[in-house]
Amino acid sequence: MDGNGRWAAARGLPRVAGHRAGAQAVRRAIEAAITMGVGWLTLYAFSSENWRRPVTEVMDLTGLLRHFLKSEIAELKERGVRLRFIGDRARFERDIQFDLSQAERDTAANTRLNLVVALSYGARAEIAAAARAAAEAAHAGTLDPATLDETTFAGFLSTSGIPDPDVVIRTSGEQRLSNFLLWQCAYAELVFLDVLWPDFGASHFAEALTEFARRERRFGARPG
Incomplete structure (x- = not known):
């Protein structure tokens, strides 16, 4: 979800105003996913690199996270949304x-939309942590290294039990993954939209899904 800062700068507003507008776009994206029957939605809300931003901006971002957790969870639970972080x-x-943790517990029984929020997340760190966990399991004798295949390794990732993405939507015209779900996105379709995240709405979501529907997915196989 990229472009909050540029959206604010274009309007002569502080960056926090862009983040607040981006939070409203999150609500629209969740509503669009529910309306369009999307079963899984992952939002890259706060990267591990975001901790390097100025202290005041980090405080603004964590403040918005606190607000989200206090004000939105009850409605998400009522709408049938299950939250994972x-x-x-x-x-x-x-x-x-x-x-x-409380939000995960409170929404655990919901099935209408599985909402995964990536916070303080970086894909390289996730893969390294999974490798350490696999090595520790092998050292403890609970894992035979000879049996460690892709499926087994995926079980050590933070997304264990979560399906790999079918499509990745990147806003603001940026055309890179930026350390997002690098293992899981091996065969995801990438859709790049030239819209800043605070302006993202249901029409952009529909545009991305329409583009995804046009793609022929072969997962590395030869064309038929």
Whole structure:
């Protein structure tokens, strides 16, 4: 979800105004996913690199996260949305960590939309952590290294039990993955939209799904 800062700068507003407008776009994206029958939606909300931003901006972002957890969870639960969070949540303050776990517990029975939010997330760090976990399992004797295949390794990732993405939507005209689900996106279709995230709405979501529907997915196989 890219372009909050540029959206604010174009309007002569502080960056936090762009992040607040981006939060409204999150609501529209979730609503569009529900309306269009999407079963799984993953939002890259806060990357591991975002911690390097100025302290005031990090405080603004974590403040918005606190607001989301306090004000939106009840409605998401009522709408049948199940929440999961991936990433290094230990870097957040304890109250946020508690609210993240509480939101997962409160929505665990929902099935209408599976909403995965990536927070303090970086794909390279995730893969390295999975490799360490696999090595520890082998050292403990609970994993035979000879049996470690792609499926087994995927079970050590933070997305274990979550299907790989079919399509990745990148906003603001950027054309890169930016350390997002690098393992899981091996065969995802990539759709790049020239719209800043705060302006993203249902029509853009539909545009991306229409483009995805036009793609022929062969997963590395030869053309028929």
